Amino acid sequence: METMTTELSASLEDYLESIFLVIAERGEARSKDIADRLGVAASSVTNALRGLVKRDLVRHEPYDLIALTEEGERVARDVVHRHEVLTHFFTEVLSVDEKTATACACKMEHIVGDVILERLIAYIEYDRSSGNGKTTWVEGKGFVHHA
Amino acid sequence: METMTTELSASLEDYLESIFLVIAERGEARSKDIADRLGVAASSVTNALRGLVKRDLVRHEPYDLIALTEEGERVARDVVHRHEVLTHFFTEVLSVDEKTATACACKMEHIVGDVILERLIAYIEYDRSSGNGKTTWVEGKGFVHHA
DNA sequence: GCCCCTTTTTAGACAGAGCTAAATATTTAT
DNA sequence: ATAAATATTTAGCTCTGTCTAAAAAGGGGC
Structure with a gap:
């Protein structure tokens, strides 16, 4: 075939x-x-x-x-989308600096599959619409939840 | 040199x-x-x-x-460590099934840098020691926080 | 001690992705 | 309009990482 x-x-x-x-x-x-x-x-x-x-x-x-x-x-839009979701997740949820986030996203965008991408998107959304307080990264303490 | x-x-x-x-x-x-x-x-x-x-x-x-x-x-221990952290993060935090998690970790372990790895570890810890309730993935709803 | 079976290595091919140098097009400026 | 500058393509090389087939080494059983 x-x-x-x-x-x-x-x-x-x-x-x-x-x-x-x-x-x-x-x-x-x-x-x-x-x-x-x-x-x-x-x-x-x-x-x-x-x-x-x-x-x-x-x-x-x-x-x-x-x-x-x-x-x-x-296909290109799809790659860009993966790139953006990853960068977003790294900066917004994990509080990683832009440069590091972008560097990793550039490589991961070729690897990450649909299931994990979907979960990352959901996590970003969950993090953003924090009706239950906010989780942030505190140097020396790790992630902390503020009510 | x-x-x-x-x-x-x-x-x-x-x-x-x-x-x-x-x-x-x-x-x-x-x-x-x-x-x-x-x-x-x-x-x-x-x-x-x-x-x-x-x-x-x-x-x-x-x-x-x-x-x-x-x-x-x-070096080998380091690779294994990255693999384990990633798998853990995918299964525990993102509620992804073992197989998908492992598959992605196998590729990502060669890519992810120290900063992001550190944050993932912290996030797993934060998720695990949920003194502030638990966040779980609910099919059709996304991530939900239970007090 | 020797034969057979398995394991490992060698040899040689190939595909992907990059490079440099040289040839060829195209564009621009006088 | 043509020469100089710039862009693109071609040709040929290199390096990884894979494969298959064939040769060589090792190990056991008898």
Whole structure:
């Protein structure tokens, strides 16, 4: 049957996410933007684009702008979503600093599955809508609940 | 200077962890045990051992048992620790089922840094020593606090 | 002591993802 | 309009980490 859609690698997810974000920020995306953002060589982008085009997640003619397909945009949004939920959880619930939170989210976004993501979202919500007091991180004490 | 200790890869961390656990369980570890546990070919283990020996994390003479160096044991314990904390957090705090928790922990253990790990530990402790009531996951409702 | 079975290692291939250098397009500025 | 600057692609290399097949080592039973 060969409908075997190989699972998207962490690397390709990163490229896809970058393309999505660059388009969101600048209206269009070229190779160089992606290379700069990811800190890789331009040729690595060309290379990754081949993989993404092959999987029908990206549309791209040589030397032209980079565009996402419907499916590509869907997947990209999903990665971004995972990234945001994780960052949020780390900063809001665990009181971790932005930089550390983002760094970890960047790697975890390729790993975390639906079930855990759902629970993290629920936990953030629970934490936010604290009708039962607030839990905060206190240096030297750990997490503390204030009524 | 070349004292450049390259960061241990996720893959090598997995091998190291397996060696540690097999030794803990059976008293000794051979190639085959590791291959079976990780579900890889025997030759992949031989290969990985080269990397671990080179980094002085493992002692190994051809055809002989596999042993950890002091440093190797330290690193292995650290990986196992991260694994356990993560699994714990997922099952205890997020009420995720064992299998899903373990699967995610297996990947995250190679990623999560000290700061976040510390916070997770604190959160587990906070959750456990609930002198302020208990927070539990309720299907269809999310997390709920019981006084 | 020797044969057979299992384990381990070697050898060689391959895929993924990165790099540099060189070739080729495109864009911009004079 | 063309030369210079910039961007993109190609070609070829490297490193990990995996695999399979074949060779070599070890261990037991008899």
